[in-house]
Structures are given as C-alpha cells and as structure tokens.
Amino acid sequence: LLGDALAGDRAALARVLSLVERGGEPARQVGAQVGLHRDADGPRRGYTVGITGAPGAGKSTLTNALIGEIRGHGQRVAVLALDPSSPFTGGALLGDRVRMGDHALDDDVFIRSMATRGHLGGLAVAAPEAVRVLSAAGFDWILVETVGVGQVEVEVAGQTDTTMVVVNPGWGDAVQAAKAGLMEIADLFVVNKADRPGAAEAQRDLERMLDLSGTTGEGGWRPPVLLAVATTGDHVDAVWTAVGAHRAHQEESGGLVERRRRRAAEEITRLLAARLLNDARRLTSGPEAAKLAEAVADGKLDPWTAVDDLLG
C-alpha cells in the first residue's frame, strides 16, 4: 500500500494518511517504512510552509492562491489542513471537496484534512509523520494550514520550514495582545484582504511590533510584512517570492538544517511522551486507579498524591 502511495496512487496515499491519522501500531509501521523509500541521492525532502492565523483571516483562500503560484512554477504541492476541532469549522467535511474544485484534475496537487480528535498528542505526532509521507510521495512543497486556532494547532504550524501568519486589516488592538505568540513563530506576515480599510495601519502596527521586540529572527532574518488580496490573487506572487527568500536565507545560513534538527528532537520527545502516555493509561485502568479517582472526585485526595501512589 505504501509503495503504491509513494508511486503516485492517490487513493493509496489517502489510505496511508488515514492510518497515520489514526495512530497506534499501523502508524508506527508507516513511520518505520516510509524512511526506507528514497531516491538514489537520499531521502525525498519536501519544503514545508506553515499557514496560520485567526479564523476568518482567509487562510484557505490564500493557500489556494499559493497552489496556483506553485503550479505556475511547475512544481508539485500537497496541502495538509489541520482541523482537529472540526465540530466548529466543518473543514474536514466541507473543505476537501470544495477546495479541490480548482485543482481536482491536477495530479500534482493533493489536499488533505486531518482531524485527530481525542488522543492526546495526536495531531502533534501525526502531522509530522503525514508530512514525511507526502515528502516521500514526491511533493516539492507541503503547505500546513491550520483551520482552528488552538494550542496544539499553532504549535504544529510553527513546526515548519517557513511559517506564515495571516492577519486582516482592522486587527488593531489584537496586535498588542498577539505580540509574544506571533514573534515566536512568524517568519513572515501576510495582511490579507488588504483592499479593505486599515491595511496600511495593520502593516505599520506589525512593523512596530517587530521593532519593539528587537526580533530579527533566526540568523538575522527580519520577518517581512506583506499586503495581499487572496480572493483576487493580488500580490500573492510577492508572498510566494518572500517564502522563497526565506528559504534561500535559511539554506545559505545553515539555519534550515539547524531548524530541522530541533524539530526532529521535539518530535522524538512527543513520540516518547505519547508512548509513555499509553503506559500511563495502562497504569490508570486498574481497580486501584479507580479507587484513587473516586477519592480525588470526592475531594479526599489530591491528584498529585494519587499519581505518586500509582507510580509507587
């Protein structure tokens, strides 16, 4: 199945990604085997671009426009839309079909939503694995787009080679609040819907935030702030050029290798934690654990002591 998927069979690829999504032993086997598929000159390696920002900022539309840019350069692109809270966005169900519209007949575009509700660390473990599968399947670019905006989603979007934060005009006050979080993950900002009033102000606010924070980013990179209108495609080429500039900067400075190693270290930690969590669930499924839970629920015991008891 994996062989077919990596050789270009789209249905097989979708099935492999479902295995990754579901986690557990099958995901583990995919993970172990996907690394064995490589070209003569080494493993295939797609470049990942994270696209995140507030709900309604126009991330999907921008992603679609970027697909057009990438295809214009004759390259292959996959989109991984992270939608773990699909109760509210409807992304996983509506998204794939609606969005494939423009590119449904193009074999060099692959769009996939991912919703790993329920298991802790699910998305954080599954997303990098899915990216590896898509890389091995020969996609030059992998766009990782968040649909909802939660703790895990923002973290995962930040775990990419280039991370794009999409905002809108009139963002005003939020800029201040946003400061800490955005500075950490943004390699470039896009003020989307820039044909609306307040675009220049939003741009200026972001630039001032960057000034104030004194952030120059990794290896002296200052995140550019670009204006664009994803719905019409205006300035989307400039956004794509900026992604290319950041990529070139990182490749020249050695920052990309460094970044990917940090990311791999983080991934190993999360995978290890997920495995330990499985052990934890075994520990907490017995009758002794049920008694402790009862005592905690009744306010007779604090959960920290309960954990000590279980480990002791």
Added chain:
Amino acid sequence: LLGDALAGDRAALARVLSLVERGGEPARQVGAQVGLHRDADGPRRGYTVGITGAPGAGKSTLTNALIGEIRGHGQRVAVLALDPSSPFTGGALLGDRVRMGDHALDDDVFIRSMATRGHLGGLAVAAPEAVRVLSAAGFDWILVETVGVGQVEVEVAGQTDTTMVVVNPGWGDAVQAAKAGLMEIADLFVVNKADRPGAAEAQRDLERMLDLSGTTGEGGWRPPVLLAVATTGDHVDAVWTAVGAHRAHQEESGGLVERRRRRAAEEITRLLAARLLNDARRLTSGPEAAKLAEAVADGKLDPWTAVDDLLG
C-alpha cells in the same frame, strides 16, 4: 498565601492561580494543600459549567449575562476563560479588564483568563486545578469558557458538570460537520443571536441532529436547544433554568458523582502523563538524543526507532 486566597483575598487568589498556570513544583504544592482546606461538612464544591462554541458565537457576552443571572440568585461566581492561543484573540490581555467592567466592584464575581502556552498538557492539567482552587475559595458556580477553539480547549470545556455549546443562526452546513464532536460534549445547546434570521432553522437542525444520533445523553438526558440573545439578555434566564434542570437531573440520577469520578480518573491520567513527559524531556536532552535527532532530521532514521533506542 493560599490561606489568604481561600479566605477571600482577591490579589492572593490571582497569585495562586498564576502559580497553577505556570505548573511545576509550586502548582503541585497548591494542588496538595488546597485539598486540606475544607468546611466542617467536607470539601467546598463549586458546580462547573463549560461554555464553548465557534469564535464569534458570543460566548463572552453570554457568560456575562449568566453572571447577572447567578448574582440575581445571590450566589457567587467565578469565570475561568481558557485562552491558550491568545496570539490571536487578545483575550488574556484585553479580556479581563474589559469584561470586569460590569462586575468590577462585586466581590462575589471573579474573572480570570488562563493561557498556558508551550507546555504540553498544560491547560488540561492546570484548568482542573484552577477549578479546585476556585471551589475552595467558595464560589458556588465556576464558568469555564473557551476563547479559542482547539483540541485541548474543547476537551477541557467538556470536562465540566454541565457543558453548553453556543452556536449562531445561519450555521447551516456546519451542523452536519459538527455532529460527532458536539454530540459528545453538549449537555445543552444555545442558539445565540437568535434575533437574526435563521435561528429557528438552526434550532431545528440541531434537534434533527439529536434525533438522528439517537443520543439521549447520560441517564436519559436529551440536550435541550435554547434560543437566546445574550446582548439584550433575552431568554438568558431560560438558559440558566436549563442549566439548573440538567444539574438537578444529574444529582437525582447519580450521574454527577459518576461524571466527576470519570473526570478525576482522566485528570490523574493526564497528570501522570505530564510527569512522564518530564522524564521524557530528561531522556531526550542528552548528547545521544541529539545524535538521534540529527539522524531523524537527515532522513536516516525514523522517529519511532529513535524512541526505541532511547528507551532501550
């Protein structure tokens, strides 16, 4: 400090909650000691109400209106606003001040935002602990409101005594997508902004979802679907009455005890997992781990095998 906090010192309470938010050893000490504070007839026990739903659904406004209801009954109320992705919502910075407006001089209202960015399992561990502190401080009701909507946030909001899902008219298609996720956590639905067109349709769609799913909820409870306009306060009393009905239903059926035990078991598992994650971080911080991360980043090793190596 904890003694002062539980005796009614608001500044002390805010500081204790900051300790809980930050995690680690101080949080542990708070957790162990808060259980020791109890009245003659047992531990103080607030009733928790989760309020979740899509961004922009009007959750904060509804929460504010519910505060008014609760105060009208002469009871004390605390709000815990979960805002782990404050980069985008601005909740943690803007929220507390703006929202305190109505109730700033009322000692029986306490509003607190929580943002535990960064550490995995942070919010899932910190939120129940914060609830316990607020319970011990004598608040009759603790409203747990999500600001962002991500995997963890929805889970935490679902870990309450009564969980309310807020939607808007015109939700249409999303209802379908929402099905699975909402059925799992909703004890009642509020169609907010019900003065807009499409409110009756939204209500009917939700009722139909409930019919189709065959869900009667725990102990035969069918989640009611209420219409309200939080901005004007219209029908907010009916929402509050429905919360009371669900509470009474659970208290009579024994479902509340059962639910709290399940929740305690889940909390112990998460806490145990967080502790194991700490161990994992120690395991993955050495030079051997760095080598493995390099191999994974270079595509020479899959992360699953790296984890095996670290544990071996």
